[in-house]
Amino acid sequence: MIRDLVVASIAIVKAEKEEENREKIENYVLNRIVEKLLPSLPLGASESKKDDYQRLLSVMEERVLSGEMDDKIIQLEVEKIHVEFNDTNLPPEMAKVQESFSRVFSQMNKEDNKKEVTVRDAKAILKNEASAKLLDSTYIQSEALRRAQSGGIIFLDEIDKIAISEKSQGRNDPSKEGVQRDLLPIVEGSSVSTKYGAINTDHILFIAAGAFHLCKPSDLIPELQGRFPLRVELESLTEDTLYKILTQTKNSLLKQYEALLSVEGMKLIFEDEAIRAIAKLAHRANEVAEDIGARRLHTVLERVLEDVSFNADEYKDKEFIVTAKLVHEKLDAVVENDDLSRYIL
Numbered sequence: 001m002i003r004d005l006v007v008a009s010i011a012i013v014k015a016e017k018e019e020e021n022r023e024k025i026e027n028y029v030l031n032r033i034v035e036k037l038l039p040s041l042p043l044g045a046s047e048s049k050k051d052d053y054q055r056l057l058s059v060m061e062e063r064v065l066s067g068e069m070d071d072k073i074i075q076l077e078v079e080k081i082h083v084e085f086n087d088t089n090l091p092p093e094m095a096k097v098q099e100s101f102s103r104v105f106s107q108m109n110k111e112d113n114k115k116e117v118t119v120r121d122a123k124a125i126l127k128n129e130a131s132a133k134l135l136d137s138t139y140i141q142s143e144a145l146r147r148a149q150s151g152g153i154i155f156l157d158e159i160d161k162i163a164i165s166e167k168s169q170g171r172n173d174p175s176k177e178g179v180q181r182d183l184l185p186i187v188e189g190s191s192v193s194t195k196y197g198a199i200n201t202d203h204i205l206f207i208a209a210g211a212f213h214l215c216k217p218s219d220l221i222p223e224l225q226g227r228f229p230l231r232v233e234l235e236s237l238t239e240d241t242l243y244k245i246l247t248q249t250k251n252s253l254l255k256q257y258e259a260l261l262s263v264e265g266m267k268l269i270f271e272d273e274a275i276r277a278i279a280k281l282a283h284r285a286n287e288v289a290e291d292i293g294a295r296r297l298h299t300v301l302e303r304v305l306e307d308v309s310f311n312a313d314e315y316k317d318k319e320f321i322v323t324a325k326l327v328h329e330k331l332d333a334v335v336e337n338d339d340l341s342r343y344i345l
Contacts, residue, residue, distance in 0.1 A: 002192040002199055005152050009144035010196070017135050028130040029123055034060050036074040036122075070120040078113045078125065141196045152204040156183075160210030163219040180221045187227045236286065237293055242279035245294050253301055261308070266315035268308075273324040278304065281331045285345045288338045299345050304330045 018025065038060050041053045063069050117125065162176045186192065189202040208228055217225060237245075246252055254275070258268045282296045304327055308320055334344045 001154050002148075002186065002201060002204075003194045005148050005154060005204070006144060006194050006196055006199060009148040009152065010140060013140050013144045013147065014131070014135065017140060018131055021134055024134055025127060025130040028134065029126040030061060030064060032126050033064055033069075033074065033119055033122055036076065037064070037069065037072065037119075064119065067120075070118060072119045073116050074119060074122060075114055076117050076122050076125065078115050145194075145197050145199055148204070149199050149201075150203050154204060154206050156206060156208040158210055159208040159220070160212045160215055163210075163212075163215040163217075165215030165219045177221060180224050184221075184223050184227070187224070236291055237283070239276075239279050239283045242282050242294065242297060243276055246275050246279060246297065253297055257301065257305060261312050261315075261320075264312035264315070265317050266312055267319045268305075269319055269321045271321060271323050274322045274327050277324045277327040277331075281327065281335050284335050285341055288335070289342045289345065296345065300331065303334070303345065 034057065038057060041050065045053070060069075162179045164176055186201055187206050189200070191198050191200050206227070217228075217231065246254055254270055261268045278297070278300055282300045285300065286292065286296050304322065308315070331345075334341050
């Protein structure tokens with residue numbers, strides 16, 4: 001977990017530095033591509049030819065920036081292959097062995113490889129090359145370690161699965177307590193070695209969550225309980241919350257279905273009243289059956305759109321509007337029938 005946190009922190013710091021040096025990176029990429037598209041001016045050229053060359057250079061740069069040259073094929077020198085091993089689950093000693101193998105493989109490919117690529121692909125290749133040359137990797141690693149150590153957050157989901165409960169003896173596993181004792185030193189504070197350096201977990205925020213429907217927090221070992229002094233019981237999702245999940249989340253189910261059916265050439269539109277009806281019926285289904293939270297939205301939406309999804313080819317280049325009437329036609333009878341809703345929704 002700590003090593004994954006460090007890798008995530010490095011990605012964040014690297015992205016920030018790339019944004020800070022965006023202009024330098026873009027200029028590097030542009031200059032390299034223009035060099036391939038436009039032969040250099042011969043030595044000893046007259047002043048008039050130099051002026052003409054500069055005008056031609058400006059025109060070529062504009063065409064590259066506008067994307068007009070994206071399909072043009074150029075020959076690009078790709079630097080020696082670097083085999084990257086990034087298995088964060090291995091101990092640092094093994095990671096160092098992997099890096100040694102990486103250097104060996106890199107030495108086996110000393111010669112630059114010339115490849116024919118489109119300008120579009122060259123932009124991506126050269127951007128990575130520019131980042132490696134222009135950014136200070138030592139600073140990125142040290143800053144990432146500092147941030148992970150002082151402001152890192154680790155979320156431990158389904159921690160109830162490792163609790164030992166008398167009610168679920170058939171599910172007990174002797175390794176559950178072992179997992180808890182393995183987690184304990186990390187949560188209470190220890191030094192963890194990574195291939196980027198050691199990181200202390202004293203100031204990392206650990207958040208644990210679990211359903212605890214077959215056990216209770218007191219079924220965890222006392223030492224681990226003491227590491228989570230603040231406890232919060234979450235309430236069931238309301239209709240309004242389900243509506244917000246459908247409309248305000250970045251990758252909501254509505255957007256996913258719209259994108260999925262757009263592949264078939266149809267435009268899917270949800271009326272606001274229909275969305276509210278979906279949220280209301282999903283909430284009702286959670287009340288009459290087992291409360292599975294926002295997961296219920298997936299089965300409800302699938303029920304509403306099953307016919308449309310199956311016959312999507314019939315709506316090619318057309319719009320399909322999901323109305324509140326359609327939602328009620330598909331779901332009312334199922335939701336009201338307690339026995340049926342347990343199996344359908």
